[in-house]
Amino acid sequence: GAGVSQSPSNKVTEKGKDVELRCDPISGHTALYWYRQSLGQGLEFLIYFQGNSAPDKSGLPSDRFSAERTGGSVSTLTIQRTQQEDSAVYLCASSLAPGTGELFFGEGSRLTVL
Amino acid sequence: AQSVAQPEDQVNVAEGNPLTVKCTYSVSGNPYLFWYVQYPNRGLQFLLKYITGDNLVKGSYGFEAEFNKSQTSFHLKKPSALVSDSALYFCAVRDIGDDKIIFGKGTRLHILP
Numbered sequence: 001g002a003g004v005s006q007s008p009s010n011k012v013t014e015k016g017k018d019v020e021l022r023c024d025p026i027s028g029h030t031a032l033y034w035y036r037q038s039l040g041q042g043l044e045f046l047i048y049f050q051g052n053s054a055p056d057k058s059g060l061p062s063d064r065f066s067a068e069r070t071g072g073s074v075s076t077l078t079i080q081r082t083q084q085e086d087s088a089v090y091l092c093a094s095s096l097a098p099g100t101g102e103l104f105f106g107e108g109s110r111l112t113v114l
Numbered sequence: 115a116q117s118v119a120q121p122e123d124q125v126n127v128a129e130g131n132p133l134t135v136k137c138t139y140s141v142s143g144n145p146y147l148f149w150y151v152q153y154p155n156r157g158l159q160f161l162l163k164y165i166t167g168d169n170l171v172k173g174s175y176g177f178e179a180e181f182n183k184s185q186t187s188f189h190l191k192k193p194s195a196l197v198s199d200s201a202l203y204f205c206a207v208r209d210i211g212d213d214k215i216i217f218g219k220g221t222r223l224h225i226l227p
Contacts, residue, residue, distance in 0.1 A: 042219030
């Protein structure tokens, strides 16, 4: 597809379960970002991938959160032992070149933890 | 570490009036600055950016923003607001030497008919 694709669009899970969120960036985009959007909290930076470099994980809120990017393309954000405060919209964005600023965002994955 | 502040949670403007959405930033070096917009039930879209050069930057949908280094601000402006401009606006910053882009908490803009 032409844009950034995220799945699932909606996920409802029970507290304590693990979830995986997937992001398929625009073909050829080397930079990939994950953000979390919560009501009143704006866009919270989680993690950034650029090519084959080590990711910038400085925004991950706890060790329950992890992400990987395979083959420089698809990325998966994993949340282990989900908590209610993890409920949010998780947004993925890709960019043709790092830091140039024009990020292309997906529609997001809405996570609800019961 | 870089940071960005949007001091207003919400801004209300009458249609046809000029609008300003405020943004201030903190970086250790020279900033790259951005504005994004999120329309209801739609994804975030890029509006404009400042990298270097002219302090007044023009972007999509008639928006512009002015970089002010002494005040560390990058306010978003439009001369005449439209009802269709009602949306959530995010300011973002990237510090030189650090590729991650940090967003503010967003400002909800209401244009009143």
